[in-house]
Amino acid sequence: GENVEQHPSTLSVQEGDSAVIKCTYSDSASNYFPWYKQELGKRPQLIIDIRSNVGEKKDQRIAVTLNKTAKHFSLHITETQPEDSAVYFCAARGTGNQFYFGTGTSLTVIP
Amino acid sequence: DTEVTQTPKHLVMGMTNKKSLKCEQHMGHRAMYWYKQKAKKPPELMFVYSYEKLSINESVPSRFSPECPNSSLLNLHLHALQPEDSALYLCASSPFGTVNTEAFFGQGTRLTVV
Numbered sequence: 001g002e003n004v005e006q007h008p009s010t011l012s013v014q015e016g017d018s019a020v021i022k023c024t025y026s027d028s029a030s031n032y033f034p035w036y037k038q039e040l041g042k043r044p045q046l047i048i049d050i051r052s053n054v055g056e057k058k059d060q061r062i063a064v065t066l067n068k069t070a071k072h073f074s075l076h077i078t079e080t081q082p083e084d085s086a087v088y089f090c091a092a093r094g095t096g097n098q099f100y101f102g103t104g105t106s107l108t109v110i111p
Numbered sequence: 112d113t114e115v116t117q118t119p120k121h122l123v124m125g126m127t128n129k130k131s132l133k134c135e136q137h138m139g140h141r142a143m144y145w146y147k148q149k150a151k152k153p154p155e156l157m158f159v160y161s162y163e164k165l166s167i168n169e170s171v172p173s174r175f176s177p178e179c180p181n182s183s184l185l186n187l188h189l190h191a192l193q194p195e196d197s198a199l200y201l202c203a204s205s206p207f208g209t210v211n212t213e214a215f216f217g218q219g220t221r222l223t224v225v
Contacts, residue, residue: 001169032212034213034214036213042218043201043216043217043218043219044154044201044216045216046213049212049213087151089153089154091214096159096166096167097142097159097161097166097205097207098144098156098159098167099144099156099203099205099214100156101153101154101155102153103152103153104151104152104153106151
């Protein structure tokens, strides 16, 4: 099955700085890559996604890039705010309709 | 309705008990999932149902038994669980096929096995 690796596992940034989280995947047939934010005790919620035929997507302070050849994708958060503090998971959707998650990044934004 | 609803929110059960987790969605999604999530870990795929048929079983022990009685409902039957099965159980759904959209998650059932 798909193997998704995610780095770093923890990340602390000063408010206003940028945060970058990187993921790699193993199955070249994976074709869709969502990013989820999970706050303590809550469900994972989609923050941005990218399809395999797109190299970059941006939504306000959040952007995602995809390099299909290298099989890696990254999340970029600019102008971070304390409310961005959460655990972030990347995921890859396989051909069997299943979603496999990366190991997660605990982001702390220091006011 | 863009919600995935799970019941109960919390469940405490003994190792000899039988219980069921329930999940419901009315978004017309034909793929439904069960995930298990331990503290500080990612969601771990257990089962995938596609058009009400079990399509993926990630080598889950038989003490977990999924059921999809119709296109809106997904159950997870629990029997003879172990304390290490204590976790947050998340249900999710998504459209099936070539449309690439995310999985929508329910709020989860926090299960404690005593």
